[in-house]
Amino acid sequence: MAIVVDTGTRLVVQGITGREGSFHATRNKEYGTAVVAGVTPGKGGADVEGIPVFDMVADAVAETDANAAMVFVPARFAADAIYEAVDAGIETVIAITEGIPAHDMLRVYNYVRPRGVTLIGPNCPGVLSPGKANVGIIPAEIFSEGRVGLVSRSGTLTYQIGHELTQLGIGQSTIVGIGGDPVVGSSFIDILEKFEADEETELVVMVGEIGGDEEEKAAAFIGERMSKPVVAYIAGFTAPPGKTMGHAGAIISGSAGTAQAKKEALEARGVRVGTNPTEVAELVADAVGARAG
Amino acid sequence: MDLYEYQGKELFKRHGIPVSAGRLATTPGQARSAADSLGSEVVVKAQVLTGGRGKAGGIKLADSPEEAEDHARAILGMDIRGHVVKKVWIEEASEIAKEYYLSLTFDRGEKKPLFMFTTQGGVDIEEVAEKTPEALATLHIDPLAGFQPYHARRLLFAAGIDEPGEQKQIAAIIERLYAAFVAEDAMLCEINPLIVQPQGRVKALDSKFTVDDNALYRHPDVAEMRDLDAYPAEERAAREKGVTYVKLDGEVGILGNGAGLVMSTLDVIAQAGGRPANFCDLGGGGDAEGVVDALEVITPDPQVRSILFNIFGGITRCDEVARGILEALGRLEIAQPIVVRLDGTNAEEGRRLLAEAAPANLHVEETMLSAARRAVELAGSAA
Numbered sequence: 230m231a232i233v234v235d236t237g238t239r240l241v242v243q244g245i246t247g248r249e250g251s252f253h254a255t256r257n258k259e260y261g262t263a264v265v266a267g268v269t270p271g272k273g274g275a276d277v278e279g280i281p282v283f284d285m286v287a288d289a290v291a292e293t294d295a296n297a298a299m300v301f302v303p304a305r306f307a308a309d310a311i312y313e314a315v316d317a318g319i320e321t322v323i324a325i326t327e328g329i330p331a332h333d334m335l336r337v338y339n340y341v342r343p344r345g346v347t348l349i350g351p352n353c354p355g356v357l358s359p360g361k362a363n364v365g366i367i368p369a370e371i372f373s374e375g376r377v378g379l380v381s382r383s384g385t386l387t388y389q390i391g392h393e394l395t396q397l398g399i400g401q402s403t404i405v406g407i408g409g410d411p412v413v414g415s416s417f418i419d420i421l422e423k424f425e426a427d428e429e430t431e432l433v434v435m436v437g438e439i440g441g442d443e444e445e446k447a448a449a450f451i452g453e454r455m456s457k458p459v460v461a462y463i464a465g466f467t468a469p470p471g472k473t474m475g476h477a478g479a480i481i482s483g484s485a486g487t488a489q490a491k492k493e494a495l496e497a498r499g500v501r502v503g504t505n506p507t508e509v510a511e512l513v514a515d516a517v518g519a520r521a522g
Numbered sequence: 523m524d525l526y527e528y529q530g531k532e533l534f535k536r537h538g539i540p541v542s543a544g545r546l547a548t549t550p551g552q553a554r555s556a557a558d559s560l561g562s563e564v565v566v567k568a569q570v571l572t573g574g575r576g577k578a579g580g581i582k583l584a585d586s587p588e589e590a591e592d593h594a595r596a597i598l599g600m601d602i603r604g605h606v607v608k609k610v611w612i613e614e615a616s617e618i619a620k621e622y623y624l625s626l627t628f629d630r631g632e633k634k635p636l637f638m639f640t641t642q643g644g645v646d647i648e649e650v651a652e653k654t655p656e657a658l659a660t661l662h663i664d665p666l667a668g669f670q671p672y673h674a675r676r677l678l679f680a681a682g683i684d685e686p687g688e689q690k691q692i693a694a695i696i697e698r699l700y701a702a703f704v705a706e707d708a709m710l711c712e713i714n715p716l717i718v719q720p721q722g723r724v725k726a727l728d729s730k731f732t733v734d735d736n737a738l739y740r741h742p743d744v745a746e747m748r749d750l751d752a753y754p755a756e757e758r759a760a761r762e763k764g765v766t767y768v769k770l771d772g773e774v775g776i777l778g779n780g781a782g783l784v785m786s787t788l789d790v791i792a793q794a795g796g797r798p799a800n801f802c803d804l805g806g807g808g809d810a811e812g813v814v815d816a817l818e819v820i821t822p823d824p825q826v827r828s829i830l831f832n833i834f835g836g837i838t839r840c841d842e843v844a845r846g847i848l849e850a851l852g853r854l855e856i857a858q859p860i861v862v863r864l865d866g867t868n869a870e871e872g873r874r875l876l877a878e879a880a881p882a883n884l885h886v887e888e889t890m891l892s893a894a895r896r897a898v899e900l901a902g903s904a905a
Binding site for chain 2: 305328329331333335339340354368370371381382383384385387409436441465467469476504506
C-alpha cells in the first residue's frame with residue numbers, strides 16, 4: 230500500500246522541459262515510477278527522454294490516464310499550475326517549487342481542500358515509497374523498503390534521519406516531505422492519518438521544527454486518534470526568537486512556536502522525542518525491536 | 523519583510539486608511555523643519571523594526587520646532603533592543619479619547635486571514651488574549667469569497683462598538699485593511715492603537731506591516747522600502763551573495779545544506795557544550811563557488827573560533843562540496859580550524875579528496891555527533 234504514491238501512481242510532470250523538471254522526471258522514471266506525461270504550454274508533441282509532452286494537463290490526463298502531478302514550474306506560475314492539475318481531475322498534486330507567494334497558496338489551499346485532492350508541498354522534497362514510486366527530489370538510495378513511515382518539514386534533515394534508520398537496518402514504508410512554507414497543502418495530521426490507515430506502516434517518525442503550532446496539533450491528534458507508535462524529532466532548540474531560520478515558516482514569534490513547547494506537547498501525549506537524529510533512529514530501533522548491524 | 527511605521531502608514535494612506543500627517547527626518551535639523559512645516563504640537567517617533575519604543579524613550583511630544591529638534595537629537599542614535607535609531611518620524615500630535623486595536627494576520631493553522639479587534643487597544647494584544655479573551659473579537663475570512671460588509675458588522679458588534687459614527691468609520695477601515703492585506707501580499711497588518719479622537723474622528727496612530735518576501739516581485743515599490751542598514755553587516759553581505767545567514771552569539775561557525783539540517787546542527791553543537799556562532803544554509807547548491815561565498819560570510823566574524831561543515835548529500839554532491847572547501851582554503855586566508863562531516867551522495871569520494879589534499883587545520887569526522895564534539899573542542903582550545 231504505502232501512502233500518497235505507490236505502484237498505481239501515474240505521474241504527469243508540470244514544467245518537464247525546464248532544467249530541474251527534466252532532470253528529476255528522468256530520475257523518478259529511472260527509479261521505476263510510472264512517469265506517463267509531461268506538460269509545458271507550447272511544447273506539446275515534444276518528448277523528454279521518451280516521456281510525451283502535452284500543452285495542457287487535461288490533454289495529458291485524457292491521453293495517458295495520469296492521476297498524479299508533480300509541479301516544477303517557477304514560483305510565479307506555480308499556483309496556476311496547481312489549479313490546472315486539480316481542474317483536470319488529478320487526485321494527488323506534489324508541488325516541489327519553492328518561493329510561491331503565501332497569498333497564492335492561501336487561495337490554492339482553500340480551493341483544493343473541498344475537492345478532496347491530496348496536495349503535498351509546496352517547497353518540499355516530494356514523496357518516496359521505497360520500492361514502489363519516487364515523486365520529487367528525495368535521493369532514493371538513502372532509504373530502503375520497510376515499515377516505518379516518515380513525515381517531515383525539512384529535506385536534508387529527513388535524509389539524515391532516513392540514513393540513520395537504514396544504517397540500523399530499519400526500512401521505510403513512505404517518506405513524505407510536507408514542506409517548510411507557512412501554508413502547505415498537507416499538514417502533519419493529514420499525513421499521520423494516512424499512515425494510521427496504512428497496513429504497511431507500523432510506526433511513524435515525525436520530524437518537526439520551530440514555528441507555527443502544527444506539531445502541537447499533531448500531538449493532540451496522536452493522543453486521541455493514533456494507535457500506532459510515533460517517535461518525533463524537533464529542530465531549532467537554539468534558534469533565537471524573531472529570526473527566520475531558512476524556511477519561511479521557521480520563526481519563533483513571542484513565546485509561540487518554540488522547540489521546547491513542541492517537545493513538551495508531544496511528550497505529554499506519550500510520544501518519545503529524540504534530541505538528535507541519531508537518538509531518533511535509536512528510539513525507533515528500540516520500539517520496533519530491530520538490532521544494529 | 524517588516525516595514526517601518528512610516529512605511530506602513532504610507533501603505534495605509536494609499537489604501538484609504540486615515541493616518542496623521544507626518545515627515546521623516548534623519549537629523550535634528552530636519553526634525554525641526556519637519557515640525558515647523560507641520561505646525562502646532564508634534565510627536566517625535568523613533569523608527570525601528572522592534573517593539574517597546576515608548577518604554578525606551580523613543581517617542582516624545584514636542585510643543586515647538588526647537589523642542590522637536592532636541593528630542594530628535596536625543597532619540598537618533600538611541601539603542602532600542604539592539605536596534606540603533608537612524609530615522610525619526612515627525613507627526614502631528616493627536617488628542618486621544620479612546621484606544622482600540624485592529625489587526626489582520628495570516629492564520630497558518632486555519633489557512634485563512636484572521637481579523638482581531640478589541641476596544642482594549644494600546645496594550646500588548648497577547649495579554650488581552652490571555653487575560654480577557656471575551657474582549658477580543660476574532661473572525662476568519664474565506665480567501666476565495668473575500669471580504670463581505672457583514673464581516674465588519676460582526677467585528678463591531680462583537681467588540682461592543684455602539685456609537686454610529688465610530689461604527690461607520692471603523693467598518694470602512696476594516697474593509698480597507700483587508701484590501702491592503704491582499705493587494706500588498708501582507709503577512710501582518712496591525713493598527714495599535716486605532717484611536718478615536720474627542721471630536722469622534724478615527725485613525726491609525728501606529729502601524730505594523732509585514733510583507734511576504736516571496737511576493738516582493740509583484741511589489742517593486744515595497745521591495746525598495748527594504749532598509750539594508752537595519753540588518754547586521756554579515757547578514758547584508760550574505761544577502762548579496764544569496765546565502766541564507768543569521769548571526770548568533772556563539773563561537774562555532776556552522777555551515778550546512780538545508781534549513782532543517784542546519785537548525786539540527788546548531789542544536790547538536792549546544793548539546794556538545796558549545797554555542798553556535800551562526801545559522802548558514804548553502805541551500806541546494808553547494809558547488810565550489812557557493813562554499814567560497816559562505817565561508818567569506820562566516821570567517822570575518824571575530825567570534826568564530828572553529829567551523830563545522832555538516833553536509834548531507836542528496837542532490838548536493840559531497841565531492842563537489844569537498845572541492846569547494848579545498849578551493850576556498852586555497853583562495854581565502856582562514857585562520858579557524860574546520861571540521862567536515864560528509865554523508866550521502868558521493869560522500870566517500872568527497873572524504874577521499876579531503877584526505878588526499880590533507881590541508882592543515884582540516885578535520886574530517888564520520889558522524890554528525892562526533893563532528894559537533896570535535897568542533898566544540900577546537901573552539902575551546904583556540905580560545
